[in-house]
Amino acid sequence: MVTPAGPRDAGSLRPLDALLSETDEVLRRGAPAGARVWSTGFAALDTVLTGGFRSGELVLLGGPAGHGKTTLGVQLARNVVAAGSTALVFSYEHESHTLLERLISMEAAEGDPGEVAGVIDVRRALETALDGASLDALLGGLPGGSRAHAALVGYGDRLQIHESSGATTTLEQIRATVDRVTEATGQAPFVLLDYIQKLPVDRDGEDERITAAAEGLKDLALSARVPVVAISAADKDALAAGHRMRTHDLRGSSALAFEADVVLIVNDKVDIVSREHLVYDLGNIQRFRGWSVVSVEKNRHGKAHVELEFAKDFEHGRFHTEGQEVTERLIDDRVFVS
Numbered sequence: 480m481v482t483p484a485g486p487r488d489a490g491s492l493r494p495l496d497a498l499l500s501e502t503d504e505v506l507r508r509g510a511p512a513g514a515r516v517w518s519t520g521f522a523a524l525d526t527v528l529t530g531g532f533r534s535g536e537l538v539l540l541g542g543p544a545g546h547g548k549t550t551l552g553v554q555l556a557r558n559v560v561a562a563g564s565t566a567l568v569f570s571y572e573h574e575s576h577t578l579l580e581r582l583i584s585m586e587a588a589e590g591d592p593g594e595v596a597g598v599i600d601v602r603r604a605l606e607t608a609l610d611g612a613s614l615d616a617l618l619g620g621l622p623g624g625s626r627a628h629a630a631l632v633g634y635g636d637r638l639q640i641h642e643s644s645g646a647t648t649t650l651e652q653i654r655a656t657v658d659r660v661t662e663a664t665g666q667a668p669f670v671l672l673d674y675i676q677k678l679p680v681d682r683d684g685e686d687e688r689i690t691a692a693a694e695g696l697k698d699l700a701l702s703a704r705v706p707v708v709a710i711s712a713a714d715k716d717a718l719a720a721g722h723r724m725r726t727h728d729l730r731g732s733s734a735l736a737f738e739a740d741v742v743l744i745v746n747d748k749v750d751i752v753s754r755e756h757l758v759y760d761l762g763n764i765q766r767f768r769g770w771s772v773v774s775v776e777k778n779r780h781g782k783a784h785v786e787l788e789f790a791k792d793f794e795h796g797r798f799h800t801e802g803q804e805v806t807e808r809l810i811d812d813r814v815f816v817s
């Protein structure tokens with residue numbers, strides 16, 4: 480039986496005619512017979528990914544330190560749950576209250592271009608409240624806070640945050656947690672892992688560890704029929720400001736690039752735009768600082784080598800979701816090196 484939502488039957492052998500009739504049966508039941516697709520919430524990215532992330536996919540999200548990988552990852556998870564699906568975040572980097580502060584501010588800013596509470600306002604309010612006020616009352620005192628609280632309560636049971644440890648949160652634990660969430664919610668979750676180099680793997684040497692981690696996560700994506708978005712750190716050499724980060728700059732890049740179905744690299748636009756756009760219009764420097772370029776460097780199921788730009792709103796822990804293809808010339812046209 481073809482059961483798109485069920486576990487993958489690895490090692491099974493079926494003739495094509497059996498697969499055809501099983502697919503026919505699923506379609507007649509009114510269910511989709513292909514991969515399940517999770518919209519990213521960023522229309523321009525969904526277009527390139529022909530709908531969004533797919534079950535069975537390993538997606539890498541790379542970029543220099545502090546350029547918004549966690550921000551984008553958490554926003555993707557938020558977008559997934561806001562659209563009615565479930566998400567599971569394995570956070571090796573941040574405590575859950577840090578993610579909560581970002582989510583509250585992100586939600587306050589969603590759909591409201593006015594003055595709403597930033598991440599710092601939310602953090603300050605949570606850290607200094609000593610009068611026994613409820614969370615509802617506390618957030619009610621912040622611009623956009625009540626709306627944000629209501630939104631978070633609305634999807635609160637669909638977003639699971641796992642405070643992961645580089646010592647104990649192994650692939651086996653991740654797999655068991657994904658299974659537990661799938662069973663509890665009745666839905667396979669979108670999985671975010673922040674970040675892959677922290678995953679403890681029992682191998683000698685960094686390259687071997689990252690190879691095993693990437694293989695394990697790809698296997699998880701296939702067997703649990705989930706998309707796994709894994710944030711990836713850069714190699715030391717790639718961390719200099721002004722350097723354009725590429726897939727080959729990720730730590731353990733050869734294994735990562737091989738296993739991944741999709742590779743997204745986030746760079747600051749001002750770092751990677753060709754000089755002619757900066758020297759003839761100095762105002763561009765300031766404008767471009769406000770934008771990030773998300774390069775789709777690998778895309779197994781669609782067009783690759785696409786550069787999308789999104790305006791940063793890091794004050795609210797987010798990017799603006801409206802974005803478009805970059806029209807300026809970017810440095811270094813050779814994008815994905817396999």
Ligand SMILES: Nc1ncnc2c1ncn2[C@@H]1O[C@H](COP(=O)(O)OP(=O)(O)OP(=O)(O)O)[C@@H](O)[C@H]1O
Nearest residue numbers: 543544545546547548549550551597598599793794
């Ligand atoms: N309140 C704020 N206002 C403006 N910028 C902020 C605020 N809070 C965080 N930032 C900036 O947002 C940026 C993105 O942070 P994020 O954690 O998403 O980056 P990252 O690429 O995941 O970083 P790392 O590699 O260190 O994990 C950082 O440069 C940070 O300085």
